[in-house]
Amino acid sequence: MKEGPDIARIGTLIGDPARANMLTALMSGQALTATELAQAAGVTLQTASSHLSKLQDGGLVSQRKQSRHRYFALADPATGALLEAIMGFAASRGHLRHQPGPKDPALRKARVCYDHLAGDYGVRMLDSLLDRQAIRPEGDGLVLTPEGERLLGEMGLHLALLRTSRRPMCKSCLDWSERRSHLAGTVGKALLSHFLTSGWARRSEDSRAVVFSPEGERQFGALFPAFRVSPAV
Incomplete structure (x- = not known):
């Protein structure tokens, strides 16, 4: 394996449709629960928890506990800028989802x-x-x-x-x-x-x-x- 930043890992993390939907939901800047993110991704809570664990390990989301609840947010502003840049690139190439x-x-x-x-x-x-x-x-x-x-x-x-x-x-x-x-x-x-x-x-x-x-x-x-x-x- 060649030396240098592992962009393949980041691409894989973002590229999964369910994880992409979760990250897009977190672009609001608000912290959301795993249940809310499961709804945004259209997956079960168990599947959402697995995705969130991978995103957290990859440095894309952070987690904090408040009372009995766990909240997830984008790790930092750099993550938000990365996602918006990818959205801009996708739009410029005609890769759009439309509802x-x-x-x-x-x-x-x-x-x-x-x-x-x-x-x-x-x-x-x-x-x-x-x-x-x-x-x-x-x-x-x-x-x-x-x-x-x-x-x-x-x-x-x-x-x-x-x-x-x-x-x-x-x-x-x-x-x-x-x-x-x-x-x-x-x-x-x-x-x-x-x-x-x-x-x-x-x-x-x-x-x-x-x-x-x-x-x-x-x-x-x-x-x-x-x-x-x-x-x-």
Whole structure:
């Protein structure tokens, strides 16, 4: 066997349909029980437990116990970024699964990608931040500029606290539906949290969709001038 990273193992772990469905469900950023993940995967609880053990051993999910329950989540932001990148690659090659219904346009409009905003709104938000030079490209990544620091400060976000994280402040993440980049990193996470806590948007109860209120869309459009409100779904 040749030396180097074992991508075959990761590919095998993600490639199983049941495990892929579980990982996709965990892209919501929420911790789920084995029972909930079994339902998402369409398998029995015993089979789900076996899959989760393999995913945990492979470093893709983590587990925590709370009272009598065990909850599972993606291991870290890098896992979420990997899955979203694979989704983008699959979509670009035409490998799509389609279930008709209202969730599809809602997910494409705005959704959670692990802990930040994705979809049309997420891409347009990054476009606006780049356009107003609040964020700029540097090397292979993105950096927050003084204009960006001013903007976040006006929103009430605490930059000193964001900088304590070991994660990058700003990071691009390939969007599977738009096939362009949206904003990840601690700034992307903080912005999504701000939209939710301010009441501009809410998480859908049965999908990864993020639903903006009419007032939230107005505030969002004012904050990101390059953003244009799309028709409601």
